[in-house]
Amino acid sequence: MKYVLVLVFLLGIVTLLFAGCTANEHSLPGTQEMKSFSTEGGYGEAEYTARDKVEMAYEAPVPAPAMASQSSMQTVSPSDQKIIKTADISLETQNVSITTDKVTEVASRFNGTIQSSLVSAGRQDRYTGSVTIRVPVKEFDPAVAGILVLGKVLSSSLQAEDVTEQYVDLEAQKNALVNQLVQYNRIMAKGENVSDILEVQREIERVQVELDRIVGKMKYLESRTSYSTIPVRISEPAQVEPPGGYSFAAVVNDGIAGFIDMVVWLFIAILTLLPLILLGAAGYLVYRRWKRRRMA
Numbered sequence: 001m002k003y004v005l006v007l008v009f010l011l012g013i014v015t016l017l018f019a020g021c022t023a024n025e026h027s028l029p030g031t032q033e034m035k036s037f038s039t040e041g042g043y044g045e046a047e048y049t050a051r052d053k054v055e056m057a058y059e060a061p062v063p064a065p066a067m068a069s070q071s072s073m074q075t076v077s078p079s080d081q082k083i084i085k086t087a088d089i090s091l092e093t094q095n096v097s098i099t100t101d102k103v104t105e106v107a108s109r110f111n112g113t114i115q116s117s118l119v120s121a122g123r124q125d126r127y128t129g130s131v132t133i134r135v136p137v138k139e140f141d142p143a144v145a146g147i148l149v150l151g152k153v154l155s156s157s158l159q160a161e162d163v164t165e166q167y168v169d170l171e172a173q174k175n176a177l178v179n180q181l182v183q184y185n186r187i188m189a190k191g192e193n194v195s196d197i198l199e200v201q202r203e204i205e206r207v208q209v210e211l212d213r214i215v216g217k218m219k220y221l222e223s224r225t226s227y228s229t230i231p232v233r234i235s236e237p238a239q240v241e242p243p244g245g246y247s248f249a250a251v252v253n254d255g256i257a258g259f260i261d262m263v264v265w266l267f268i269a270i271l272t273l274l275p276l277i278l279l280g281a282a283g284y285l286v287y288r289r290w291k292r293r294r295m296a
Helices: 002-040 050-058 065-075 096-109 137-148 164-190 194-226 248-295
Strands: 083-092 113-121 127-136 152-162 227-235
Touching (some): 083 137, 127 137, 137 152, 137 227, 194 227
Parallel strands (some): 083 227
Antiparallel strands (some): 113 127, 127 227
16 A cells, blocks of 8 residues: 555656646747747848838937926026027117217127117208117126116117027937937948948938037027127107297298299299290280281
8 A cells, every 4th residue: 555655656746747847848949939030030130121220210219309308497507597688778869979889888898799880860960870789698787787878768678588498409309319310320330232321321311401400599599698689779859949039040041942942933833834825925926917917
């Protein structure tokens, strides 16, 4: 009886070992099949087309513009903010030319530049002028204060536009495009087929054009946020004539002007009526000659 129990126990152990070996054999072919699929199933690097490589470059891990902009906005310090500051000022002074020179001096004092300058004469020798200056954004407030004291302020407006988020978005797009160019250049270096190389080259040109456009926008924003624009309009007060009374010189001048106007009016009237006068004179001569013949 003891021998029977021992045999049953040994048969049970052999059965368990046989089942474990069978499970291992079933798992190994699956792994080999996966390996052969990845290397021999037609998806090897040699079998990739240029378009597949382009798509791989697109799928490369690059920072997403929106997410990058949000994370960057959270870390932007006040000193890194991009703000466009502008002002629009209108002054009234006794001498436009002198005030224009003073506005130019303000621009030079605060390391600014003159963008445009114009002085023109209007009616009754009343001059007007306009000057547009650009000063560093750090000198914006003192420059505006220096201009406002140059004359009577007719109007003044200040604007500040925060373009930090726009700039951060552009920077994220720029980084993504740069990463794409790096991927494309790696594919170009490994390319052997002419058609694949040409297709990758077209993608490189497309990305480069988009990158240049983004960089141009960033430079424009940097220029606008680094320097502030301040247009200044300058005018002279209207001349007020004293009420009542006439001066001898004014009377003489008005008389001469009236006489000249009358002579000019008469000359124009004579020239206008001259054809009628000539026709009337010719008709009168014809009538007198006819009357003499009738009486004779």
